[in-house]
Amino acid sequence: VTASNWRDAPVPEIVAAARGGDRRAIGRLLTLVERGGAAADEVTALTHPTSGAAHVVGMTGAPGAGKSTLTGQLVAAVAAAGGRPAVLAVDPSSPLTGGAILGDRIRMDDVAHPGAFIRSMATRGHHGGLALAVPGAVRVFDAAGFDPILIETVGVGQVEVDIARAADTTVVVVTPGWGDAVQANKAGLLEVADVFVVNKADRPGANDARRDLELMLDLSHITGQDRRQGHRPEIVMTTATKGDGAAEVWAAIVRHRQHLTETGRLAARREARLRREVRDHLERALLAAADQALDVPAAASALAEVHAHRRAPTEVATAVLAKLLR
Numbered sequence: 602v603t604a605s606n607w608r609d610a611p612v613p614e615i616v617a618a619a620r621g622g623d624r625r626a627i628g629r630l631l632t633l634v635e636r637g638g639a640a641a642d643e644v645t646a647l648t649h650p651t652s653g654a655a656h657v658v659g660m661t662g663a664p665g666a667g668k669s670t671l672t673g674q675l676v677a678a679v680a681a682a683g684g685r686p687a688v689l690a691v692d693p694s695s696p697l698t699g700g701a702i703l704g705d706r707i708r709m710d711d712v713a714h715p716g717a718f719i720r721s722m723a724t725r726g727h728h729g730g731l732a733l734a735v736p737g738a739v740r741v742f743d744a745a746g747f748d749p750i751l752i753e754t755v756g757v758g759q760v761e762v763d764i765a766r767a768a769d770t771t772v773v774v775v776t777p778g779w780g781d782a783v784q785a786n787k788a789g790l791l792e793v794a795d796v797f798v799v800n801k802a803d804r805p806g807a808n809d810a811r812r813d814l815e816l817m818l819d820l821s822h823i824t825g826q827d828r829r830q831g832h833r834p835e836i837v838m839t840t841a842t843k844g845d846g847a848a849e850v851w852a853a854i855v856r857h858r859q860h861l862t863e864t865g866r867l868a869a870r871r872e873a874r875l876r877r878e879v880r881d882h883l884e885r886a887l888l889a890a891a892d893q894a895l896d897v898p899a900a901a902s903a904l905a906e907v908h909a910h911r912r913a914p915t916e917v918a919t920a921v922l923a924k925l926l927r
């Protein structure tokens with residue numbers, strides 16, 4: 602066993618080392634989780650019993666809004682206060698770890714504390730993979746004693762909304778300039794936002810962006826959306842490049858966490874999130890079983906019948922499903 606990179610070590614040994622704070626071991630576990638498969642499942646089985654303590658914070662917003670800069674400031678603030686923050690920077694759009702994420706790392710590492718852990722995760726063009734890998738990586742950080750865990754996602758699409766739902770507290774970052782708040786609303790981020798940040802407050806129009814958000818939140822009051830959430834998101838103005846407002850953002854995150862805990866919503870959110878994770882794993886297992894079922898000789902003749910237009914695809918799918926469920 603080479604303790605230096607843990608490449609050939611048994612998973613339980615790597616998990617034990619990660620718990621002890623070995624950064625290479627933690628990195629190795631994150632790689633295993635990202636790759637998926639049996640080793641990833643083993644990591645999850647070994648880290649789940651001792652996870653659940655960390656506060657998971659999602660950072661989302663349009664490309665270039667300043668998420669990484671702000672995340673770096675939050676990491677520095679939390680670390681200075683004695684916390685052990687970890688960051689997972691997720692890029693759902695890039696098939697490979699690209700230049701932007703590399704840039705993020707440098708910006709965040711500039712301000713980050715040596716005790717913090719920053720990791721980028723790309724999807725390799727596989728959305729299902731990300732849905733499984735993100736909770737797995739969060740669990741690794743959690744079991745290794747990191748708290749809070751910040752997840753940065755790029756963009757405002759459906760994948761980002763899904764990832765936001767993996768967090769206890771979701772921070773949506775918007776910038777001055779016409780339409781950004783409206784854009785966030787259209788992308789469904791108004792519904793998932795627990796804290797709003799208007800970053801680049803040094804630029805003109807920051808107060809207009811704040812007003813747009815207030816108006817949309819007033820509207821959600823009228824539609825009853827805020828009653829369903831039980832919490833009106835705070836709006837914090839920041840200039841992340843100068844560190845202005847980062848402490849206020851952190852305070853708003855902590856207040857949201859308190860609200861979740863006091864109202865029992867934290868437990869409810871986590872229950873829903875774990876149910877979704879079980880469902881995602883089930884979906885993966887069922888798809889693999891479906892592929893296997895179509896690889897057997899009996900299926901080959903059924904598929905040939907479909908090809909010859911003697912049987913319908915639906916008919917064969919129903920027959921295969923019946924066999925799978927037996």
Ligand SMILES: Nc1nc2c(ncn2[C@@H]2O[C@H](COP(=O)(O)OP(=O)(O)OP(=O)(O)O)[C@@H](O)[C@H]2O)c(=O)[nH]1
Pocket residue numbers: 663664665666667668669670671701705755756800801802803804839840841842843
């Ligand atoms: N003027 C100004 N510029 C800022 C501020 N915060 C960030 N920036 C700049 O905006 C650019 C993008 O910042 P990032 O932190 O990389 O933004 P991001 O949202 O992480 O970007 P992606 O991850 O690529 O979506 C950088 O050039 C920052 O220096 C701010 O408060 N004011």
Ligand SMILES: [Mg+2]
Pocket residue numbers: 668669670705753
């Ligand atoms: Mg970024």
